[in-house]
Every structure is written in C-alpha cells, then in structure tokens.
Amino acid sequence: MNSAEQKILVWDAPVRVFHWLMVLSFAGAYLTADSERWRLVHVSLGYTMGGLVAFRLVWGLVGSRHARFRSFVTGPAALLRYGRSLLGRQPEHFVGHNPAGAVAIVLLLLSSMVIVGSGWAIYNDAGPAWLARLHEAASTFMLVVVLIHITGVVVASLLHHENLVRAMVDGQKSGTAQQAIRWRWRPLAALMVAAVLGFWWYTWQGAPAGLVVGFTGSHVIVGAGRVPLDENVAG
Ligand code: HEM
Numbered sequence: 001m002n003s004a005e006q007k008i009l010v011w012d013a014p015v016r017v018f019h020w021l022m023v024l025s026f027a028g029a030y031l032t033a034d035s036e037r038w039r040l041v042h043v044s045l046g047y048t049m050g051g052l053v054a055f056r057l058v059w060g061l062v063g064s065r066h067a068r069f070r071s072f073v074t075g076p077a078a079l080l081r082y083g084r085s086l087l088g089r090q091p092e093h094f095v096g097h098n099p100a101g102a103v104a105i106v107l108l109l110l111s112s113m114v115i116v117g118s119g120w121a122i123y124n125d126a127g128p129a130w131l132a133r134l135h136e137a138a139s140t141f142m143l144v145v146v147l148i149h150i151t152g153v154v155v156a157s158l159l160h161h162e163n164l165v166r167a168m169v170d171g172q173k174s175g176t177a178q179q180a181i182r183w184r185w186r187p188l189a190a191l192m193v194a195a196v197l198g199f200w201w202y203t204w205q206g207a208p209a210g211l212v213v214g215f216t217g218s219h220v221i222v223g224a225g226r227v228p229l230d231e232n233v234a235g
Helices: 012-033 039-062 076-087 099-123 132-157 162-171 187-204
Strands: 006-011 172-175 214-215 219-222 224-229
Touching: 012 039, 012 099, 012 132, 012 162, 012 187, 039 099, 039 187, 076 099, 099 132, 132 162, 162 172
Parallel strands: none
Antiparallel strands: 006 172, 214 219, 219 224
C-alpha cells in the first residue's frame, strides 16, 4: 500500500452475495449430481446458479464500477503484461479483478451457462442424448477452473499481501479514495437472498415427494414425513 492508499469499498454487496451463493450452489449441485435421491436438490441448486448468473450478467453491465465487465474483462495484451509483471516479481496491483482472475471469472460464468442450459434440457427431456455428456463435461471443466481460481486467489493474496478472500466478505481492498465505490447496494443484496430463499421454499412446497427422496425399505421419506411404499408419492 503506498501512502495515498487506504482501505476502500471495492465489492458491492450484490457481488459478494452472488459469489458466496454461487459457491454454495455449485458445491451443493456437484455433490448431489450422482444421486437419484437428491435429484431435486441438485436441480434446484442448478436453477439457483442460473438465476445468479443471469443477475451477474445484468450487473456486469449496469452495476457498480468494479463489478462492470468493462472494468476487468481485458484483452490478451493486459494478460501478458500482468504475466510478465508476475515473472518480474513486481506484480501489477489491481483494485478490481486482475486480468488472470478475470479470465477464470469469464470461464466460470460461461461454463455455468452451459451447465444450467444443458441441465434444464436433460431434466425436461428437451434435447438430444449428447447433452448429458456435455452437462457432465462442463461440470468437470468448471470444477477444474474453480480449483485454479482458488489457487489463483491464494497466490494473488500472498503476492499482494492482501487477503482477497476477506475482501470478498467485507468488500474492502486497498486503493485510493478515488477508486472507491460509493454505494454498498445492501437492499439489492437482501432482495437476492430473499429471492433465493423464496425459490427454495417454493420448490420444497411444490415438490410432490419433498426435496429429498429417501427409502427406508417399507416407506418412502417425503420431505419431513413417511409414506408407505405402495402409495404412489412420486406423482
Ligand atoms: C464453487 C466455487 C466458486 C465459484 C463458482 C466462484 C466464482 C467466482 C466468480 C464468478 C467471481 C467473480 C465475482 C464477481 O465479480 O462477481 C469470483 C471471485 C472471487 N472468488 Fe470465487 N468462486 C468459487 C470459489 C471460491 C472460493 C472457495 C474462494 C475462497 C477461497 C473464492 C474467492 C474468490 C475471491 C477472493 C474473488 C475475488 C478475486 C479478485 O479479487 O479478483 N472463490 N469467484
């Protein structure tokens, strides 16, 4: 931090809420992918990812300064310059996302769109059989990008002596007063959380067999209750 630098607000609340809900949704959807029993949880988390990414695409156009795509999606020249600055052990500091991080972010958003689109088509029997392979391949690809992304975050935090994970929690990074964003946009973030919780509640209410279907041998567990196996609870 040079003398003109101080802790400033960089990430608005919707970006932070988007991020941690994405982490939760992707991790949950990935872990429940192979189980028939957890299918509705998997699908609901996938749709949640879809909604989050749709929000982020809009926020990338109209959101606060460092959330906008044009502030961090750069060409190969900026990426090369950043790469060279890393090799030269004098890493360029960015108040928003650095160019390498930005590549990972774009890949994460694009792979989410492929995963959600193909998942929706498979779940609704609305596409060719190869969509299932695409869905799986895109999920594996996204997992790899997530792991690279986490490694990048740790490395960049060490290089810049700045805890980027904490910044994604409290929104603060080091920069000059002119680089700060003015608004936190908390009401919008609260609305996002309410929309996601509302969607999960609605899905739970509307699910004929509860969100998680389990079998105990003689009974099917539906939501909070149990129904004898001879009743057709699957609807
Ligand atoms: C499922 C896993 C994850 C996904 C899908 C994901 C996705 C993303 C996305 C899309 C962004 C851009 C945020 C924006 O501008 O809206 C981002 C940034 C960020 N993520 Fe993640 N992330 C994941 C896991 C993690 C984890 C586990 C950590 C903590 C170790 C983390 C830390 C960060 C940080 C610190 C940034 C800001 C990077 C910067 O300062 O440029 N992410 N992530």
